[in-house]
Amino acid sequence: MQELEEVGIWWIPSDPDFQVSGLLKFSSSTGIRLELIGSFQEYRKVDCPIILGVTQGKLVTLCGNKPIHSRSSSPGFESEKYSVKTAFIGAHFSNLDEMKFHRIAVEYSYLADWANLPLIRRQEELEEDNYNIRGFDFSYTRPEPIRGNTSQGVLSLVYTWHNSGLPFQINFSQSATFEIKSQEHLSFEEWMSKLIFTLQNFITLATDRPNSVTRVLGFSPYGDRAIEETPHFTKQDVSIEIIYRSVYTETRQKDRLLRDDLLFELKDIQETFGDTMAQWLTIAAELDSVCNLFFSTRYSQRMYQENHFLNIVQAVESYHRRRRSNRILPKQEHEKRINRIVNNASEGDKEWLKQKLAFSNEPSLKERLVYLVKETREIIAPLVNDEEPFIKQVRDTRNYLTHYDKSLQKKAVKGGALYWLTYTLEILLQTCFLKELGFSSEQCVALFDKNERYQFAIRETKGTNN
Structure with missing residues (x-):
C-alpha cells in the first residue's frame, strides 16, 4: 500500500x-x-x-x-x-454496524504478472528516408473480465488501466484486480478472514513468491458520501479505499515476472477459472491449519531455518491427517487391541496406559511421508536420489529439533542440507495443492518443468551428489 x-x-x-x-x-x-x-x-x-x-x-x-x-x-x-x-x-x-461492504476489490503485488496483462502496441511512423521517426501510434485493448461463482459470491478478475490525463505526455499503466461480490454485507474483518487473505495465499502459491496486498477498495450502501446520488450513480457504486497495516509487506524485486518464475499462470486455469477459484476457497477452509503453516513460512522471510523446517514438516503431517486415512487398523479392531493390553495391566497403570495408547492407531511421521512421497514421486524424484534416506533424514531431524534427543544430533541435517530438505518438502506440499486444485500428475510435471526455481534445485541437487 x-x-x-x-x-x-x-x-x-x-x-x-x-x-x-x-x-x-x-x-x-x-x-x-x-x-x-x-x-x-x-x-x-x-x-x-x-x-x-x-x-x-x-x-x-x-x-x-x-x-x-x-x-x-x-x-x-x-x-x-x-x-x-x-x-x-x-x-x-x-457506528461500527454501518461498516459493511457487499463488494471488495483487492490488488496484490504480483497479481498483474499472473493475469497475463496484454501488450501495449506501439506503431512507429517513419519519415520517407526510413531513418527518422516522425511519430508513434499507441494501441491498447482492455481484456474482458473473467468471472466465476464461488461459495462466497461472484469472483471476478478485472483488468483496469490508468492515465494521467495530461495533454502533453503519456503516463499509462494497467493492472489486474480481484473483485468479489457477496450476497451478504460483511464487515472488513470478515472480508479479510474469508477472502482477502485466502486469495493472497492463492496468488502466492501461483506466482511461487510471497505477495502483499497493495490496494483494497470497498463498496457499501451505508455511510455518508461527498457525492450525492444520481439515477446513474448510487452510493453502492462509490469506492471506499481501505488502508490498514498488513502483516506482510513487500517491495517488488522485478519489473515483471516471466513465465518461468511462476508455478502456474492464469492461462493454465482460464477455462476452469470459476471452478478452480471455488475449489481454492474450499481448500483454504478445510485445510486451514496446513495453509497457515505453509504460507507463514513464505511471509516470514526472517524465520530461522529450523523453525521453517518444523513448520513445513507439521504442515505435511497435518495435510496427511486431514486428507488421507488417519488409522492403521479399523477402529473396532484397534479398540479390541487396546482393551486386551489395558486389561492385562495393573489397576494403577490402566489410566496411564490408556492415555499413552490414545493415538497409537495413527500413522507415524515416517508412514505419512512414505505415502505422500509415493503420491508426488513424479515431482519429488528429481530432487531425491533415494527416498528411504530422505524420509529418515526428515524424521530424525524433526525428532531432534522437537525433543533434542542427543542420540539423534549427528543424524539431524543442518545448514545447506537442511535448506534443501525443507525445500523438497515445500515442493511436495505445492504438488498436493496443485492436485487439490484439479491438476493432473502430467500437468504438474509440465508446470514444474518450466519453473526456474525448481530446475535450479535439481541442478544443485545433482551437483551436490556428484
Missing part, C-alpha cells in the same frame, strides 16, 4: 462541533497514525473507537483508535497521537 500523509480536521461522531486539526500518516513500517494539534481527551474521558475527518475534500473514517501519546505545556498547546487500526477513505461511518 502506498504511503499517506494528509492534513485534516477531526472529530468524534457524538460531538461533531468539537473539531481538532491533525495529520494522518500511513506507512507499511509504522502503520496508521493520527497526530492531533489538540486533544479529544481534554474534554471527555472516553474511548474513541471511531474518529471522523475531512482531508482535502476526502471524507475519512478511522476505526480502532488507541491513544499512544499526549502532551500539554504552558505556554503551549495540547497534542495527542493515536494508533489507528483501519482507515476508510471516501465515506463517514458513524
Whole structure:
C-alpha cells in the first residue's frame, strides 16, 4: 500500500462541533497514525473507537483508535497521537454496524504478472528516408473480465488501466484486480478472514513468491458520501479505499515476472477459472491449519531455518491427517487391541496406559511421508536420489529439533542440507495443492518443468551428489 500523509480536521461522531486539526500518516513500517494539534481527551474521558475527518475534500473514517501519546505545556498547546487500526477513505461511518461492504476489490503485488496483462502496441511512423521517426501510434485493448461463482459470491478478475490525463505526455499503466461480490454485507474483518487473505495465499502459491496486498477498495450502501446520488450513480457504486497495516509487506524485486518464475499462470486455469477459484476457497477452509503453516513460512522471510523446517514438516503431517486415512487398523479392531493390553495391566497403570495408547492407531511421521512421497514421486524424484534416506533424514531431524534427543544430533541435517530438505518438502506440499486444485500428475510435471526455481534445485541437487 502506498504511503499517506494528509492534513485534516477531526472529530468524534457524538460531538461533531468539537473539531481538532491533525495529520494522518500511513506507512507499511509504522502503520496508521493520527497526530492531533489538540486533544479529544481534554474534554471527555472516553474511548474513541471511531474518529471522523475531512482531508482535502476526502471524507475519512478511522476505526480502532488507541491513544499512544499526549502532551500539554504552558505556554503551549495540547497534542495527542493515536494508533489507528483501519482507515476508510471516501465515506463517514458513524457506528461500527454501518461498516459493511457487499463488494471488495483487492490488488496484490504480483497479481498483474499472473493475469497475463496484454501488450501495449506501439506503431512507429517513419519519415520517407526510413531513418527518422516522425511519430508513434499507441494501441491498447482492455481484456474482458473473467468471472466465476464461488461459495462466497461472484469472483471476478478485472483488468483496469490508468492515465494521467495530461495533454502533453503519456503516463499509462494497467493492472489486474480481484473483485468479489457477496450476497451478504460483511464487515472488513470478515472480508479479510474469508477472502482477502485466502486469495493472497492463492496468488502466492501461483506466482511461487510471497505477495502483499497493495490496494483494497470497498463498496457499501451505508455511510455518508461527498457525492450525492444520481439515477446513474448510487452510493453502492462509490469506492471506499481501505488502508490498514498488513502483516506482510513487500517491495517488488522485478519489473515483471516471466513465465518461468511462476508455478502456474492464469492461462493454465482460464477455462476452469470459476471452478478452480471455488475449489481454492474450499481448500483454504478445510485445510486451514496446513495453509497457515505453509504460507507463514513464505511471509516470514526472517524465520530461522529450523523453525521453517518444523513448520513445513507439521504442515505435511497435518495435510496427511486431514486428507488421507488417519488409522492403521479399523477402529473396532484397534479398540479390541487396546482393551486386551489395558486389561492385562495393573489397576494403577490402566489410566496411564490408556492415555499413552490414545493415538497409537495413527500413522507415524515416517508412514505419512512414505505415502505422500509415493503420491508426488513424479515431482519429488528429481530432487531425491533415494527416498528411504530422505524420509529418515526428515524424521530424525524433526525428532531432534522437537525433543533434542542427543542420540539423534549427528543424524539431524543442518545448514545447506537442511535448506534443501525443507525445500523438497515445500515442493511436495505445492504438488498436493496443485492436485487439490484439479491438476493432473502430467500437468504438474509440465508446470514444474518450466519453473526456474525448481530446475535450479535439481541442478544443485545433482551437483551436490556428484
